[in-house]
Amino acid sequence: MITDEKIDQYNRDGFVFIENALTTNQLEAMQLATAKLIKRSAAITESNEQYDLDAGHTATSPRLTRIKLPHLLDPIFQEVLKSEQILGLIRPLLNTDNIRLHTSKLNTKEPDGGQAVEWHQDWAFYPHTNDDLLAIGILLEDVDEENGPLQVIAGTHQGPVLDHSSNGVFCGAIDPSDALFDKNRAVSLTGKAGSLSIHHVRALHGSAPNNSDRARKILFYECGAADAWPLNGSSSTYTGLSQDTIWNEMQSRMISGQQPKHARLTDVPVLMPVPPPPDSTSIFKVQESGGAVSAFENS
Numbered sequence: 001m002i003t004d005e006k007i008d009q010y011n012r013d014g015f016v017f018i019e020n021a022l023t024t025n026q027l028e029a030m031q032l033a034t035a036k037l038i039k040r041s042a043a044i045t046e047s048n049e050q051y052d053l054d055a056g057h058t059a060t061s062p063r064l065t066r067i068k069l070p071h072l073l074d075p076i077f078q079e080v081l082k083s084e085q086i087l088g089l090i091r092p093l094l095n096t097d098n099i100r101l102h103t104s105k106l107n108t109k110e111p112d113g114g115q116a117v118e119w120h121q122d123w124a125f126y127p128h129t130n131d132d133l134l135a136i137g138i139l140l141e142d143v144d145e146e147n148g149p150l151q152v153i154a155g156t157h158q159g160p161v162l163d164h165s166s167n168g169v170f171c172g173a174i175d176p177s178d179a180l181f182d183k184n185r186a187v188s189l190t191g192k193a194g195s196l197s198i199h200h201v202r203a204l205h206g207s208a209p210n211n212s213d214r215a216r217k218i219l220f221y222e223c224g225a226a227d228a229w230p231l232n233g234s235s236s237t238y239t240g241l242s243q244d245t246i247w248n249e250m251q252s253r254m255i256s257g258q259q260p261k262h263a264r265l266t267d268v269p270v271l272m273p274v275p276p277p278p279d280s281t282s283i284f285k286v287q288e289s290g291g292a293v294s295a296f297e298n299s
């Protein structure tokens with residue numbers, strides 16, 4: 001359940017923060033699963049389909065920027081995603097029961113320098129036929145100003161899609177000198193483990209490096225109304241994927257209701273994320289290899 005006040009706040013500001021959103025059992029089970037997955041990463045020496053490694057990763061002291069697609073790695077992440085604790089919050093924000101998962105990720109932001117995520121709009125990465133999409137960020141540990149909280153700028157979900165390119169390639173981040181970027185209006189979403197934030201797909205957000213001695217683990221589920229179709233997602237000519245593969249993939253990501261054939265088109269600003277940077281395997285790699293200018297250095 002979500003209150004009318006939170007719904008109004010989401011529509012006005014493009015984000016909300018909800019304390020104590022999960023049950024103790026859900027939180028503890030996800031913390032345990034996360035610890036197991038991090039332990040398993042000790043066996044690898046290079047980033048792969050499951051893990052994005054941070055500088056300084058070793059077998060004795062695993063250091064990750066991200067666990068990729070955690071909902072495919074441990075059933076608890078599917079279970080929480082499909083629970084009323086989550087669906088009850090997002091159905092009224094998306095105005096539908098038909099909801100599809102776009103992706104999931106668990107950003108682990110390690111102590112003593114865990115990487116910043118430069119300011120960006122998720123919409124710049126994956127425009128759809130309409131913008132009824134959002135990201136849920138579940139705090140798996142307490143988050144405060146010191147360990148790199150998610151920061152958001154209110155109202156940007158109703159503004160333009162900003163330029164996310166550097167030297168002619170998509171770099172997954174805005175230029176901090178962009179006249180439309182006002183860092184002084186940033187709000188930090190801090191709170192206790194088990195709380196969560198929800199931000200609109202067009203809301204401008206980022207997070208500073210973790211300069212504390214505690215990890216900052218946030219699990220993100222990115223979901224949308226199922227009648228929002230990914231642009232460029234329908235044609236096998238361009239994707240190289242068969243229509244069967246695309247359809248089955250979309251069906252497998254449904255977390256509530258049905259995938260309609262109908263694509264709802266609304267008047268949304270779209271800039272396609274091209275040309276791609278040399279490494280598109282995670283946002284960290286997009287921003288690094290695309291040459292994003294940091295908004296957090298010297299801050």
Ligand SMILES: O=C(O)CCC(=O)C(=O)O
Nearest residue numbers: 107117149150206207283
């Ligand atoms: O981990 C964070 O602080 C932000 C993550 C984010 O915005 C992303 O991965 O797209």
